[in-house]
Amino acid sequence: MLELDGLRFAHPGQDRQYAFSLSVAPGEILGISGASGAGKSTLLDLIAGFVTPLSGSLTLDGQSLVGLAPEQRPVAILFQADNLFDHLSIDRNLSLARPHGRLPQDERDSSLEAVGLAGLGRRRASTLSGGQKQRAALARCLLLDRPVLLLDEPFSALDVDTADAMRELVRKLVSARNWHTLLVSHQESDLAMSDRRLHLEAERLQTG
Amino acid sequence: MLSRSAVQRLVPGGLVAAGGGTLLVTLLVLIAVSAAGGDSGRMPDIARILYVSSIQAGLSTIFSLIFGVAIAWAFNRLSFPGRNLSVGFLSAALVTPGLVVAFGLISVWGRAGWVNTLLAPFGLAVPPVFGLFGIVYAHIILDATFAAALLLPRLDGLAATRLRLGRSLNLTPWLRFRTLDWPALRPALPGLAAIIFLLSFTSFPIVLTLGGGPANQTLEVAIYAAVRLDFDLGAAVRLALVQLAISAVLIIPATALSLVPPAGGGTRALPWPEPRGVARLAGLILIAAGLFLGLPLVAVIVGGTGFGEVLGQQSFWNATATSLIVGIGAALAALVAGLAVASARSAARNPIAGFALSAPAYVYLAMPSVTLSLGFFLGAHRLGLNTGTIGFWVLIIAGALLALPYAVSTLTPALTGIEGRYGRLATSLRLSPLQRWRLIAWPLIGREIGLVLAMGFCFSLGDLGVISLFGSENLSTLSSAMNRALGAYRTDDAAAISALMLILSIAVFVALPRIFERLSRAGT
Numbered sequence: 001m002l003e004l005d006g007l008r009f010a011h012p013g014q015d016r017q018y019a020f021s022l023s024v025a026p027g028e029i030l031g032i033s034g035a036s037g038a039g040k041s042t043l044l045d046l047i048a049g050f051v052t053p054l055s056g057s058l059t060l061d062g063q064s065l066v067g068l069a070p071e072q073r074p075v076a077i078l079f080q081a082d083n084l085f086d087h088l089s090i091d092r093n094l095s096l097a098r099p100h101g102r103l104p105q106d107e108r109d110s111s112l113e114a115v116g117l118a119g120l121g122r123r124r125a126s127t128l129s130g131g132q133k134q135r136a137a138l139a140r141c142l143l144l145d146r147p148v149l150l151l152d153e154p155f156s157a158l159d160v161d162t163a164d165a166m167r168e169l170v171r172k173l174v175s176a177r178n179w180h181t182l183l184v185s186h187q188e189s190d191l192a193m194s195d196r197r198l199h200l201e202a203e204r205l206q207t208g
Numbered sequence: 209m210l211s212r213s214a215v216q217r218l219v220p221g222g223l224v225a226a227g228g229g230t231l232l233v234t235l236l237v238l239i240a241v242s243a244a245g246g247d248s249g250r251m252p253d254i255a256r257i258l259y260v261s262s263i264q265a266g267l268s269t270i271f272s273l274i275f276g277v278a279i280a281w282a283f284n285r286l287s288f289p290g291r292n293l294s295v296g297f298l299s300a301a302l303v304t305p306g307l308v309v310a311f312g313l314i315s316v317w318g319r320a321g322w323v324n325t326l327l328a329p330f331g332l333a334v335p336p337v338f339g340l341f342g343i344v345y346a347h348i349i350l351d352a353t354f355a356a357a358l359l360l361p362r363l364d365g366l367a368a369t370r371l372r373l374g375r376s377l378n379l380t381p382w383l384r385f386r387t388l389d390w391p392a393l394r395p396a397l398p399g400l401a402a403i404i405f406l407l408s409f410t411s412f413p414i415v416l417t418l419g420g421g422p423a424n425q426t427l428e429v430a431i432y433a434a435v436r437l438d439f440d441l442g443a444a445v446r447l448a449l450v451q452l453a454i455s456a457v458l459i460i461p462a463t464a465l466s467l468v469p470p471a472g473g474g475t476r477a478l479p480w481p482e483p484r485g486v487a488r489l490a491g492l493i494l495i496a497a498g499l500f501l502g503l504p505l506v507a508v509i510v511g512g513t514g515f516g517e518v519l520g521q522q523s524f525w526n527a528t529a530t531s532l533i534v535g536i537g538a539a540l541a542a543l544v545a546g547l548a549v550a551s552a553r554s555a556a557r558n559p560i561a562g563f564a565l566s567a568p569a570y571v572y573l574a575m576p577s578v579t580l581s582l583g584f585f586l587g588a589h590r591l592g593l594n595t596g597t598i599g600f601w602v603l604i605i606a607g608a609l610l611a612l613p614y615a616v617s618t619l620t621p622a623l624t625g626i627e628g629r630y631g632r633l634a635t636s637l638r639l640s641p642l643q644r645w646r647l648i649a650w651p652l653i654g655r656e657i658g659l660v661l662a663m664g665f666c667f668s669l670g671d672l673g674v675i676s677l678f679g680s681e682n683l684s685t686l687s688s689a690m691n692r693a694l695g696a697y698r699t700d701d702a703a704a705i706s707a708l709m710l711i712l713s714i715a716v717f718v719a720l721p722r723i724f725e726r727l728s729r730a731g732t
Contacts, residue, residue, distance in 0.1 A: 048632070048636060049211075050632060050635075069211050069212050070211045070632075070635045070636060071211055071212055071213065071635055071636070071638040075636065076636065077632070077633070077636050079632070079633070082629050082630060082633065083633060085630060085633075085647065085648060087651045087652060087729070088647065088651075092647070096637045096639065096643075096647070097637070099637060099638055099639050099640065099643055100638075100640070144637075
């Protein structure tokens with residue numbers, strides 16, 4: 001279980017102090033809604049370790065994540081854009097799932113097949129469409145196979161059909177891999193895929 | 209929380225910044241202590257030097273900006289074969305050695321120059337190019353083209369929506385300039401003016417060559433004369449302190465300007481041809497610029513074709529080898545230090561930390577090369593070191609330090625942009641600093657790396673300030689060899705060396721960014 005309990009944060013020089021409490025079960029997708037600037041991305045930054053909380057706890061299966069540097073956290077992230085290094089091939093991007101070891105070609109191929117991109121490994125990332133890029137990034141999440149998946153409006157730049165297909169794919173993979181998944185978005189179509197919802201308003205999470 | 213990778217990038221940058229800052233403070237203390245204890249026999253008239261330098265720098269700045277705006281405007285309005293190459297040459301003005309420009313002017317406008325040779329059959333002659341006119345002219349050649357290179361991308365980069373609006377309103381050429389071009393140019397002018405004034409105010413090789421005596425000398429030249437001609441260190445350090453104080457004041461507005469020269473030429477959003485008369489005016493401006501600003505450089509190349517004699521001199525080959533080795537060493541050192549600082553800046557989240565990291569590098573922008581080498585010179589004397597022995601290393605270190613501000617200002621935006629786009633992704637993927645460099649930074653900043661190496665090499669190649677104090681019979685660069693040749697009226701030798709320096713500078717400046725861009729992308 002991923003749990004945040006009274007996790008507080010304030011941007012330097014600002015009075016607003018966020019306080020987050022939530023829990024996410026394995027295989028569950030928790031949707032977080034809220035207006036632009038409400039602090040949705042700040043919540044993900046706290047879990048990913050890009051910003052340091054003032055107080056409170058953040059645990060995964062009882063183990064605290066607060067003292068861990070971003071690269072030590074068991075977290076995979078799918079951003080709205082720039083999930084791939086455009087100047088590298090898809091294969092090279094996927095191999096970064098194991099930056100300190102070699103990733104066998106068959107693992108790369110099977111992950112691409114799982115997201116419907118079989119045979120595109122040698123293509124340069126910049127030549128792919130927006131939907132293909134997000135799928136390739138999802139393939140890398142499969143290879144990373146970290147227990148927490150953070151989705152930061154990953155479908156908002158896609159057309160309706162591509163976004164639908166991506167949502168279905170993510171839903172399937174989260175269930176299959178038991179990932180604790182947080183999805184932040186202000187689009188109803190995205191939030192509809194979540195198992196539960198919370199709404200971020202006035203720096204607090206409320207039952208949506 | 210800072211990621212491990214951020215810490216690993218902050219530490220080397222912090223060390224370079226601390227080292228650069230410590231060295232700077234040490235040099236300043238050495239100069240100040242020597243000033244306090246120095247015994248000056250004959251103190252130059254500082255007020256007069258400042259007055260003359262201000263007039264000269266003021267005129268250079270005003271005319272350089274006027275011509276710079278005109279040239280940028282003309283390039284923006286015209287399309288012709290070779291435009292991009294011509295714009296590339298404009299950018300090369302930043303690294304063209306001042307000594308070469310001075311020699312080019314003498315070749316065209318000197319007593320036995322091209323113009324007087326043409327006029328002689330008619331019994332006519334133009335006055336010599338020495339003195340205030342020659343100095344300002346030489347500065348305009350360098351600084352007007354530099355200004356044009358920096359201003360042109362602002363015009364070429366005007367938003368297509370604004371151009372469409374202007375065109376739909378059927379703006380006249382004058383209204384087009386006033387409502388669209390001028391607002392894009394104006395914000396750059398104060399910073400540009402400050403930097404041109406600073407460059408002209410601290411000018412050394414041009415004033416030394418074209419000054420025509422003490423009447424037009426700058427503080428730099430006065431410092432050089434105090435050390436090398438009058439052997440009066442006390443006077444030199446007092447002049448250096450004045451120089452530093454003025455440079456420090458001038459550098460504040462100058463740093464507001466991005467110093468990265470555009471290498472190549474921008475893309476224009478929407479073609480909007482001018483009426484024929486205006487297009488003709490633009491063409492005339494470019495032809496005039498080519499004649500008055502480009503001709504002296506053409507004269508350098510043409511004059512250097514008779515290089516046969518110089519090739520037989522061992523001293524020429526020694527100077528060439530020293531210049532190449534020192535230039536490569538200075539360029540590599542500037543690159544490594546610049547990468548460390550820029551990389552740390554891209555990792556630093558706190559703006560104060562970012563400022564603290566880059567400030568020591570930028571301070572060297574206010575440190576004229578003669579003053580910098582005076583600090584090293586005094587340090588060597590105090591430690592009892594032979595300036596001839598350590599001169600080679602001082603040339604490399606000083607060359608790197610003088611190029612460092614340009615290296616940092618070129619690399620920082622590139623690395624900060626990469627960090628903003630890919631930093632979090634790279635951290636979440638647990639990439640090591642080496643992997644970040646090899647997979648992300650190197651493929652994307654090859655051009656900037658080539659540019660930094662080119663600037664480091666060219667600045668070192670054209671430097672006359674450091675070698676003027678550390679040079680000897682055994683240690684000579686192409687700059688000092690050319691200066692000696694000019695002093696001894698060996699014009700053919702000076703012409704050959706000048707041509708070699710010009711060709712080397714332009715070739716390196718044009719080629720290296722392209723070569724490194726290709727190299728860096730080859731592996732992806």
